Amino acid sequence: MTKERLAAAIADRMPRARADLAALVACRSVFDARIEDPAECARAAELVRSLVAQAGVPAALEATPDGSSAVCGRVARPGAPRVLLYAHHDVVPVGDVAAWSSDPWTLTERDGRWYGRGAADCKGNLVALLLALQALTEVVGEWPVEVAVVVEGSEEQSAGGMAELAAARPDLVAADVIVMADTGNIEAGLPTLTTSLRGTGSVRITVRTLAHAAHSGMFGGAAPDALQALLTTLASLRSPSGETTIDGLDASGVWPGAAYDLGRFREDAALLAGVDPVGDGAIGDLLWARPAATVLAIDAPATARVTAAVQGEASAIVNLRVPATMDPAVAQRCLVEHLRAHTPYGLVEIEPLTLGRGFAARTDGPAYAAMRAAMAAAYGREAVETGQGGSIPLTVALAELHPDAEIMLLGVEEPASRIHATDESVDPAEIARLALALALFLTGLTNLC
Structure with missing residues (x-):
């Protein structure tokens, strides 16, 4: 009663x-x-x-x-x-x-x-x-x-x-x-x-190659493009299937709780027609049992202000989410080392921003x-x-x-x-x-x- x-x-x-x-x-x-x-x-x-x-x-x-x-x-x-x-x-x-x-x-x-x-x-x-x-x-x-x-x-x-x-x-x-x-x-x-x-951490990565932007018609092809170097670095954070791959971090975890139905995920995340989730695991594995790196923002020229120039500097903020069982400080160090190792050229500066267990x-x-x-x-x-x-x-x-x-x-x-x-x-x-x-x-x- x-x-x-x-x-x-x-x-x-x-x-x-x-x-x-x-x-x-x-x-x-x-x-x-x-x-x-x-x-x-x-x-x-x-x-x-x-x-x-x-x-x-x-x-x-x-x-x-x-x-x-x-x-x-x-x-x-x-x-x-x-x-x-x-x-x-x-x-x-x-x-x-x-x-x-x-x-x-x-x-x-x-x-x-x-x-x-x-x-x-x-x-x-x-x-x-x-x-x-x-x-x-x-x-x-x-x-x-x-x-x-x-x-x-x-x-x-x-x-x-x-x-x-x-x-x-x-x-x-x-x-x-x-x-x-x-x-x-x-x-x-x-x-x-x-x-x-999930634990969390974020870093800012900046790549510098030139003292100032250089005309792409005069110097493009030989001048080291900081924006292109940054994009190459960021691309290294994902496997061909789209799953996060950071050197030194385990990406094989399995979520033991309730499964996340694929159809429901499509609706919840508002996936567009014809677009599939990334990664090779189940949705729950990818969300809660494995690390996930997300590029939150990039500092680069806006398309509305385009000029014919090779960029001498570009930066981005990368957010990292890790399973509760993973030490976020260790994971953040792995992210920093990965970004350094995978930047093809230029002077690289990486600044840790946030960290949460x-x-x-x-x-x-x-x-x-x-x-x-x-x-x-x-x-x-x-x-x-x-x-x-x-x-x-x-x-x-x-x-x-x-x-x-x-x-x-x-x-x-x-x-x-x-x-x-x-x-x-x-x-x-x-x-x-x-x-x-x-x-x-x-x-x-x-x-x-």
Whole structure:
């Protein structure tokens, strides 16, 4: 009966959840003063603090070293299992507003979905967390576990503020179980636990050959072309089939979790007709078990400003993603050495830019068993496991601070959500299902400690 009562309580609160999400989406909380007014992030943080308090968790704004504001609160239950619920209130920029079908800062319903920047990533996840706590209070009364809530304000910028705050104030994030609500399901209605995050690193490579560009009619053919040298170098990062090949890095890994259907990948990645995925492995292998190098940008003359000249300098930024089991620092060194070795001529300068460790969850503990059972009950389907190509830096920091804690990643996002893109949206049914799963999960943790 508890499941039915929780489901009813959540259903009754969905109009309020929509209103809360609309208020959150209206905050233009991009943590970048070059793009949005910092007052918008402050407004979002205060709204989140208020909503968390209304859900039963007294919370405060905590300043982080990167200048963002995190919302942190805790309801103590001495002797009970400690559960940390995480989300973030900042969002990525909206890009070209004209490309959106509706105002990105106004939650808009179309065909049963709610559209707006942050509707899924990550304000929709936050609403699901709060909805679970509210329903649990109505149905059960006093929560059976100790609940802490952390809502970060700069996750999308990877500025590291919350990680530094957690290191300085580990009491804010102390927990036996950590629920990171910042991912989602591989398809709507299929409960999914993300158990692997790839490590990441990027470098800038610059090739110089001439003191200045030289006329191609006078010097082309003998003058060393820096742009051509760079292109040759970058081409060496891929095999004939398109799979990443970096000297010294293993590219034979196999993903043990749920398979990524080829048809679904085509749709999710928006492949054009007649274009196939690259590489020789299964999609899951290529995404989560093997290194992947991506050329993010090239500094070279734009075609709109073309001149007949051999280029004396060209540069590019190369991003490297590696499986959670691979040391990203070692991988980045391999990338640097590979680029040097495969540049055919010219003076080469390579600068490491970013570096982030991957994460592999320990999934054999009692909390994972409780979450799988809760998800199965809430969704009517058994949970599956997947990986994620991106990184959530705080996950690694929390794993280091609390190595014995069980950390699970989940959320309301799914392929149709189009997070980080135009027309981001959330299926409200995903919010309701996740809220029910979380409420059931919290009721099933009483024997954890």
